[in-house]
Amino acid sequence: MLNVTGVSGGYGEQIVVKNISFHLQQQEILGILGPNGSGKTTLMKLISGLLPPQEGTISFKGLKLSDYSSKQLAKEIAVLPQLHSHAFDYTVRETVCMGRYPHQKGMFAPWTEQDEKAVIDAMEQTGVLQFEKHSIQDLSGGERQRVFLAQALAQEPKLLLLDEPTNHLDLSYQKQLLDLLKEWTTSHELTVISIFHDLNVASLYCDRLLLLHHGETVKLASPGAVLKKETVEQVYQARIHTQAHPELPKPQVTLLPKHGQSGDDFITKDLFHISSDHVHLTAPQPLKTLSSAVIGPGLGWHRHFVNRHVPMDYQCDDSYQDMCNYAGEWGWNPSDTVGMMTAVMVEDVVIKEFKTQELSIVIAVTAGVGNAVDVALAHEREHPSSIGTINIWLFVNGKLSDEAFIQAMMTVTEAKVKALQHADVKDPLTNTLATGTATDSVMVAATQSGNSVQYAGPITDLGKMIGKGVVLCTTEAIQQYSKRKKHL
Numbered sequence: 001m002l003n004v005t006g007v008s009g010g011y012g013e014q015i016v017v018k019n020i021s022f023h024l025q026q027q028e029i030l031g032i033l034g035p036n037g038s039g040k041t042t043l044m045k046l047i048s049g050l051l052p053p054q055e056g057t058i059s060f061k062g063l064k065l066s067d068y069s070s071k072q073l074a075k076e077i078a079v080l081p082q083l084h085s086h087a088f089d090y091t092v093r094e095t096v097c098m099g100r101y102p103h104q105k106g107m108f109a110p111w112t113e114q115d116e117k118a119v120i121d122a123m124e125q126t127g128v129l130q131f132e133k134h135s136i137q138d139l140s141g142g143e144r145q146r147v148f149l150a151q152a153l154a155q156e157p158k159l160l161l162l163d164e165p166t167n168h169l170d171l172s173y174q175k176q177l178l179d180l181l182k183e184w185t186t187s188h189e190l191t192v193i194s195i196f197h198d199l200n201v202a203s204l205y206c207d208r209l210l211l212l213h214h215g216e217t218v219k220l221a222s223p224g225a226v227l228k229k230e231t232v233e234q235v236y237q238a239r240i241h242t243q244a245h246p247e248l249p250k251p252q253v254t255l256l257p258k259h260g261q262s263g264d265d266f267i268t269k270d271l272f273h274i275s276s277d278h279v280h281l282t283a284p285q286p287l288k289t290l291s292s293a294v295i296g297p298g299l300g301w302h303r304h305f306v307n308r309h310v311p312m313d314y315q316c317d318d319s320y321q322d323m324c325n326y327a328g329e330w331g332w333n334p335s336d337t338v339g340m341m342t343a344v345m346v347e348d349v350v351i352k353e354f355k356t357q358e359l360s361i362v363i364a365v366t367a368g369v370g371n372a373v374d375v376a377l378a379h380e381r382e383h384p385s386s387i388g389t390i391n392i393w394l395f396v397n398g399k400l401s402d403e404a405f406i407q408a409m410m411t412v413t414e415a416k417v418k419a420l421q422h423a424d425v426k427d428p429l430t431n432t433l434a435t436g437t438a439t440d441s442v443m444v445a446a447t448q449s450g451n452s453v454q455y456a457g458p459i460t461d462l463g464k465m466i467g468k469g470v471v472l473c474t475t476e477a478i479q480q481y482s483k484r485k486k487h488l
């Protein structure tokens, strides 16, 4: 519906945007991104017809913008500029009603039912109907922004141009505004072009992104293709990290400040506290963790680590809450804590340090194998036979990449399987070699300071230490478990 072909333009002699081309589909949301001064607003002015292009053409529904009268154009295209300063003392309702002007035939045209409905709908949907009679001068920046959006929506345009629409809006209204726009693209066949500074919001709501730099197109594609680490870092001159959104296939960008985590405190054996109740460690600074723990699972940053002993007959409907309560009772903030449980006597924990010139790690293992399982034949069993868990903690004094975290988990698991083979632990149901127990848990934690580690597979420096260390610690922990069983 909108064709921008080889457009260049700017102010007087100064060409600000250069050779921009794109085709916009009906109902699409296009986000325009770029650093300050990259020409985003200027491009919007060209698309809205406010600035004539110095080169190239812009056509809307097959007609050049210059062939539309300003009233015809206003019926089709609405603009919500940045930082609206309104000098006049209009009420909210009067302001929104102005959006109907392009639809009225002549100065004294009657106010129709359709005009009224469009105004009320727009005020309702932007949440400003309650301020209908207030002067817009008495509203907050965010409320005012919503009034001007209502005005633009009351205009019932086919193309809506927005400059930083979520500026001034709190999180809840940002979401409401963008959800509303998304909904209008289908319910009112609306097409949207919007400038964003917030790359994550743009990624979430836009179908495509146009990234500008020095007035030129760097990339025009889906958010996943535009928000690449190298591209964003080069254009914005800032260090970033990209990761997947937790619920949608959209990238999210995180700024990496110049100074990372301060301090290079090491994790050592001496930091562990062992009692009959739990094995516990409080790190001098938060560690980046990946775990399958009861609390603090997945990827996160945590300072407290606890492996809690529970009785053999431990039954709890909400073990997550129970573990949070436990951490709280000991003064460890649950949101700062990785917590695991085991029926094993935790005094039997095996803790060892391993070092190379570049790296050092600490491994802590508690092992009970009463519940051993051969994963290949686990489909034959219905319920775990008895309590017994292998909990493995790996602390790395180093800076792990994402792939190193995952590979470290794999290497730990492979080493654990090998230790079970060495110890000839069998699945009691199938009488075949066990590969673990039904409820094993693993955590990899890294200080994220010091030497960088890209990979942690079995033949890397880190992988070699993990392999050797986990086999040693797990084997010894199984021996402790067997000794204790014999004495019972």
Ligand SMILES: Nc1ncnc2c1ncn2[C@@H]1O[C@H](COP(=O)(O)OP(=O)(O)OP(=O)(O)O)[C@@H](O)[C@H]1O
Pocket (backbone or CB within 6 Å): 011, 014, 016, 034, 035, 036, 037, 038, 039, 040, 041, 042, 043
């Ligand atoms: N009315 C104007 N007259 C002359 N130059 C202008 C005018 N408006 C903008 N410029 C210049 O054009 C360039 C691009 O400005 P523009 O406002 O389009 O950038 P932007 O990407 O929207 O920036 P921001 O993110 O800071 O809003 C800047 O160098 C700016 O100084």
